Amino acid sequence: MREITGWLLDLYAHPERGLALWILCDDGQRRCVYRPFPVTFYAAGPSARLRALWVYLQSQPLRIHLARSERRDLFRGETVVLSAQLDDPAALPRLYRQVSQAFPDLTFYDADLHVALRHAARYGTYPMARMGLSVDDQDQVQELAVLDSRWKLDPEPPPLRLLTLEPEGDPFHAAPRRLLVSSKRGTSALALEDNPSLLAVLGLMIKEHDPDLLVTSRGDTWLFPKLLQMAEGRALPLNRDPDGPIRQKEERSYFAYNQVIYRGRQFHLAGRLHIDAENTVMYHDYGLYGVMEMARVTSLPIQTAARVSPGTGISAMQIVTALKQGTLVPLRKEQVERPKNPAELLQMDMGGMVYDPIVGLHRDVAEIDFISMYPSIMVHFNVSPETVGTRRPTAEAVPELDMIVDRTNPGLIPQTLGPLLEKRIRLKHSLLGLSKWDCRTQGYQAQAAAHKWLLVTCFGYLGYRTARFGRIEAHEAVTAYGREILLRAKEAAEDRGYRVLHLYVDGLWVQQAGHSTPEQFQPLLDDITTRTGLPIALDGVFRWVAFLPSRMDARIAVPNRYFGVFQSGEIKTRGIETRRHDTPVFVTDTQKEMLECLAREQVNEAGAVLRRRLAELRSGRVPPEQLIVRMTVSRRLEEFRAPTPTAAALRQLEAAGKSLRPGQHVKLIYTRGKVRARAWDLPEEMDPREVDVERYARLLVRAGETVLGPFGTPSAPGGAPTTRSARVQCPPNAGSAPTLGEEVQLRLW
Amino acid sequence: MNDLDLRPHGWTLWILPRPMRHRLLIAAAQVAHEQPLSVLDCGRQFDATVVARAARGRLEVLERLQVQRAFTCFEAARLIELHASSPLPVLVLDLLATFQDENVPFEQRRHLLAGTVQAFQALNRGAGLAVSIHPPPDTPEARWMLDQLRAAASQVLAYETPAPTASQPGLF
Numbered sequence: 001m002r003e004i005t006g007w008l009l010d011l012y013a014h015p016e017r018g019l020a021l022w023i024l025c026d027d028g029q030r031r032c033v034y035r036p037f038p039v040t041f042y043a044a045g046p047s048a049r050l051r052a053l054w055v056y057l058q059s060q061p062l063r064i065h066l067a068r069s070e071r072r073d074l075f076r077g078e079t080v081v082l083s084a085q086l087d088d089p090a091a092l093p094r095l096y097r098q099v100s101q102a103f104p105d106l107t108f109y110d111a112d113l114h115v116a117l118r119h120a121a122r123y124g125t126y127p128m129a130r131m132g133l134s135v136d137d138q139d140q141v142q143e144l145a146v147l148d149s150r151w152k153l154d155p156e157p158p159p160l161r162l163l164t165l166e167p168e169g170d171p172f173h174a175a176p177r178r179l180l181v182s183s184k185r186g187t188s189a190l191a192l193e194d195n196p197s198l199l200a201v202l203g204l205m206i207k208e209h210d211p212d213l214l215v216t217s218r219g220d221t222w223l224f225p226k227l228l229q230m231a232e233g234r235a236l237p238l239n240r241d242p243d244g245p246i247r248q249k250e251e252r253s254y255f256a257y258n259q260v261i262y263r264g265r266q267f268h269l270a271g272r273l274h275i276d277a278e279n280t281v282m283y284h285d286y287g288l289y290g291v292m293e294m295a296r297v298t299s300l301p302i303q304t305a306a307r308v309s310p311g312t313g314i315s316a317m318q319i320v321t322a323l324k325q326g327t328l329v330p331l332r333k334e335q336v337e338r339p340k341n342p343a344e345l346l347q348m349d350m351g352g353m354v355y356d357p358i359v360g361l362h363r364d365v366a367e368i369d370f371i372s373m374y375p376s377i378m379v380h381f382n383v384s385p386e387t388v389g390t391r392r393p394t395a396e397a398v399p400e401l402d403m404i405v406d407r408t409n410p411g412l413i414p415q416t417l418g419p420l421l422e423k424r425i426r427l428k429h430s431l432l433g434l435s436k437w438d439c440r441t442q443g444y445q446a447q448a449a450a451h452k453w454l455l456v457t458c459f460g461y462l463g464y465r466t467a468r469f470g471r472i473e474a475h476e477a478v479t480a481y482g483r484e485i486l487l488r489a490k491e492a493a494e495d496r497g498y499r500v501l502h503l504y505v506d507g508l509w510v511q512q513a514g515h516s517t518p519e520q521f522q523p524l525l526d527d528i529t530t531r532t533g534l535p536i537a538l539d540g541v542f543r544w545v546a547f548l549p550s551r552m553d554a555r556i557a558v559p560n561r562y563f564g565v566f567q568s569g570e571i572k573t574r575g576i577e578t579r580r581h582d583t584p585v586f587v588t589d590t591q592k593e594m595l596e597c598l599a600r601e602q603v604n605e606a607g608a609v610l611r612r613r614l615a616e617l618r619s620g621r622v623p624p625e626q627l628i629v630r631m632t633v634s635r636r637l638e639e640f641r642a643p644t645p646t647a648a649a650l651r652q653l654e655a656a657g658k659s660l661r662p663g664q665h666v667k668l669i670y671t672r673g674k675v676r677a678r679a680w681d682l683p684e685e686m687d688p689r690e691v692d693v694e695r696y697a698r699l700l701v702r703a704g705e706t707v708l709g710p711f712g713t714p715s716a717p718g719g720a721p722t723t724r725s726a727r728v729q730c731p732p733n734a735g736s737a738p739t740l741g742e743e744v745q746l747r748l749w
Numbered sequence: 750m751n752d753l754d755l756r757p758h759g760w761t762l763w764i765l766p767r768p769m770r771h772r773l774l775i776a777a778a779q780v781a782h783e784q785p786l787s788v789l790d791c792g793r794q795f796d797a798t799v800v801a802r803a804a805r806g807r808l809e810v811l812e813r814l815q816v817q818r819a820f821t822c823f824e825a826a827r828l829i830e831l832h833a834s835s836p837l838p839v840l841v842l843d844l845l846a847t848f849q850d851e852n853v854p855f856e857q858r859r860h861l862l863a864g865t866v867q868a869f870q871a872l873n874r875g876a877g878l879a880v881s882i883h884p885p886p887d888t889p890e891a892r893w894m895l896d897q898l899r900a901a902a903s904q905v906l907a908y909e910t911p912a913p914t915a916s917q918p919g920l921f
Binding site: 100101104105254332333334335336337338339340341342343345346349465466472 | 801819821
C-alpha cells in the first residue's frame with residue numbers, strides 16, 4: 001500500500017477499471033490510479049412500463065443491479081422508481097441512449113450526469129483538489145480524502161506544466177506556414193508544410209515536456225483535426241493516457257438568451273488537459289485562473305469547464321447539491337406554469353425596476369450596486385422552485401404578487417448558491433484591500449469574474465427552458481423582490497437628501513451637493529443594507545458622468561447608456577460604441593482616445609482627436625485591418641432574405657469554399673458599390689480603394705458625437721459646420737473645471 | 750378573420766402567418782366577452798397588452814382568460830395533456846414552435862406530438878378547441894408534424910400573408 005498526496009488533474013470513466021484519476025503528485029510524478037465506481041440511474045412511470053424496462057435491462061449484456069425504490073423528486077416528493085445500478089460507468093451513456101429510445105414515455109433521472117459530478121457529490125472532489133490517497137499495488141484506490149476546500153480563497157497552487165501551440169495567423173484567413181510551440185523554456189517555430197518532421201518534432205517536444213496542459217489557439221477547430229489527419233492513424237502523443245481515446249464533440253449552433261450561439265468541434269484529452277483559447281466561453285475574460293476557479297466551484301472537469309457556458313456551470317452545481325441530498329436529478333423540468341389571467345401576467349412579468357436617467361452631464365455622482373442582487377435575493381428569501389407556492393404555514397407573501405415562499409426550509413437553489421455568494425463577497429472585500437501590484441490581485445480578479453458569470457446566470461436559469469431545476473414562478477418572485485428592494489433603496493437615498501439620477505435593476509446613481517468622497521456615502525450604504533437586508537457596495541464616485549439620450553429622440557432617456565470618469569481616473573462606459581462587438585477597431589480606438597481627453601477635462605482636444613482621425617480615414621491612412629466589422633451570423637445563408645452586408649460576405653466566402661455556421665462571426669469591410677461589403681477572409685488581397693470611406697466616416701462621427709454630445713458639440717457627418725448646445729446638469733455649488741459644468745460650443749468642421 | 754369557432758366535436762387548426770398573430774389574440778378577447786377560455790401559449794405569442802386593449806379595459810373579460818405558457822416541447826405536451834379533460838374551451842397558440850427544437854431528438858418530439866394529438870381528440874369532446882401554428886419551415890420533420898395535425902383536425906384554416914396596405918401619404 002502506498003500513500004500519495006497531490007492535486008486531482010482529471011477524472012473520467014475507464015472501460016475496464018471503473019474510474020481513472022490522474023494525480024499531480026507532490027514528488028513531481030503524474031500518476032493514474034483507478035477505483036471501481038458503480039453508477040445508478042432511475043426511471044419512473046406506469047408500473048407496466050417499468051416492468052417492461054426491467055425485462056429489457058435484464059436482457060442487456062451488462063452487470064446491472066435492478067431494484068424498486070422510493071426517491072425524492074423535488075416537485076412530486078417521494079416517488080416510486082426503478083433503480084438500475086451499473087458496475088461500469090463508461091457503459092451508461094450508451095445504455096441510456098438505448099433505453100430512452102425504447103421507452104420514450106418513461107421519466108428518467110440521474111441518467112445523463114457527468115461521472116465527475118457523481119464523484120464530487122459522493123467524495124467531495126473537484127478539479128485541482130488537494131488529495132490524500134492510499135493506493136494498492138494494482139494502482140487501485142483504497143482510501144481517498146480531500147485535504148482542502150473549494151471555498152478557500154488561496155488554495156495551494158498546483159505545479160502545472162504548460163505547453164502552448166499556436167498557428168502563425170488565423171487559418172480561416174490564410175493557411176499558416178508555421179506552428180509556434182511555447183513552454184517556459186522558450187518558443188520554437190515548426191514548419192507546417194513539412195508533415196513528417198513536424199509530427200516527429202512535435203511528438204518529441206510533447207514527450208520531453210510532458211505537459212499537464214496544452215493551451216492551443218484553434219486546437220479544436222483546426223490544429224488537432226489537421227495533426228490527426230497528418231498522422232493518418234499513427235500514434236501522436238497528445239494523450240497522456242495511452243489507453244484513453246481523444247474524445248471528440250461535434251460543432252453545433254443553438255439558440256439561447258435571444259441569440260444564436262456557436263460551439264466549435266472539441267477535442268478532450270485523457271490524462272492531459274487541452275484548452276483551445278479560441279473555442280472557450282470566457283477564457284479571454286478571466287484566463288486560466290478563471291477556468292480553474294470555474295472548474296473548482298462547479299466540479300466540472302477543467303476541459304469541460306473551459307468550454308461550457310456559466311449556465312451549464314450553475315446547473316452542475318445544482319446537480320451536485322441534489323445528488324448530495326439524495327434528490328432525483330431529472331433530465332429537464334416538466335413543471336408547467338400555473339394559470340394566470342392577462343392582468344396577472346402583466347404584473348408578474350415585469351422584470352427588473354428601471355428609472356430612466358436624467359439625461360446630461362452630472363458631477364460627483366455615486367454609483368452604488370447591490371452585490372449580486374438576484375443571487376442574494378434567492379439566498380436571503382429562500383427562493384427556489386420547490387419553496388415558491390408551497391402551502392406551508394411558514395410561507396410568506398412575495399411583494400406585489402399573489403405568491404408565497406416558504407422561508408424556513410432551505411431550498412436547493414439557495415443551498416447551492418450560498419457558499420458561492422459568500423466566497424464572492426469575501427473576494428470582493430479582499431480585493432478592496434489589495435494594491436493592483438499584489439501577487440494575489442490577478443488571481444482574485446479572475447476568480448471574482450468566474451463567480452460573477454455564474455451568479456449572473458443563476459437567476460436566468462430559474463426560468464430557462466432547459467434548466468433541470470427551473471420554475472417560472474421562482475424567476476418572477478426574484479424580480480418582484482428586486483423591484484421592492486430597489487424602491488426601498490431609493491427611498492433611503494431620498495430620505496437622506498440625495499437626488500436619484502438613475503435606477504437600473506440593482507444599481508443606483510445618486511448625487512448630493514457637497515458629497516464627493518466614498519466616506520460621505522457610507523451612512524447611505526448602511527441605511528440601505530438595514531432597510532433591505534442585502535449587501536450593497538459603492539462602485540465608485542464619478543468625477544462626472546454623462547447619461548445619454550436616444551438617438552431617435554433627444555427628449556427620451558436611454559437606461560444604462562452612459563460614460564463617466566471615477567475619481568481614480570478610471571473611465572466607465574456602458575451601451576456606447578466602445579462596448580459593441582460590431583464596432584471597427586478604428587472607431588473604438590478613436591472613441592477611447594477621445595474619452596481619455598475628456599477624462600482630463602480637455603474637451604477641445606477630444607474634438608481635435610476626432611478631426612485628426614477623420615482626416616486619416618479620408619486620406620487612406622487607416623489600415624484596412626482596423627476597419628473590419630465583426631458580425632454574428634444569425635442564420636444559414638439560404639435563410640437570408642434581405643441583401644445585408646453579412647449575407648453578401650457569407651455568399652462571397654461560400655463561393656471561395658469557406659462556410660460559416662449560425663453563431664460564428666464573419667469579418668467584413670464596408671465597400672462602395674452595389675454589394676456594400678466584402679468578406680475579410682477571402683483569399684485574394686483587397687483593393688483599398690473599394691473601402692466605403694464615407695460610411696466609416698459616418699460611424700466615426702456618430703461615435704464622436706456620442707461622447708462629445710453632453711459637452712455641446714456639432715453633428716455634421718457631411719462636413720458642414722454646425723453647433724449644438726448640450727444640456728449640462730450640475731449642482732450649482734459643485735466645483736467645475738472651465739470646460740465642464742457650463743454650456744460649451746465647439747466647431748469641428 | 751372570423752371569430753374563433755369553439756364548439757364541441759370538431760377542432761380547428763389555424764395556419765397563420767406571423768404578422769397575423771395579434772388577430773388571434775383579439776379573437777380570444779372577443780370570446781372572453783362571452784365565456785371563459787384557456788389559452789395555452791406554446792410559442793411566446795400571448796401579448797397581454799394586445800388582449801387588454803381588445804378587452805377595452807374590462808377587467809371581468811381579462812379574468813375570464815386563463816393563460817399558461819410552455820417553453821419546451823415537453824412542457825407543451827404536458828400542458829395539453831393536463832387540459833385533456835378541461836371544462837373550458839381551449840386555444841393553443843403556436844403549437845409547433847417548441848417542437849422544432851433541434852436539441853431534442855426527432856424521435857422524442859414525434860412521440861410527444863403523437864401524445865399531444867391524442868390529447869386533442871380528448872379535448873375535442875370537451876368545450877371546444879382551436880390550435881394555431883405558423884407556417885413551419887420546409888423540412889421533412891416539419892412537414893411530418895404539419896401532416897399529423899392536418900390529418901387530425903376537423904377543420905383547417907390556412908391564411909396567407911396579408912399584402913401591405915396602401916397608406917395615405919401625409920399632407921404635412
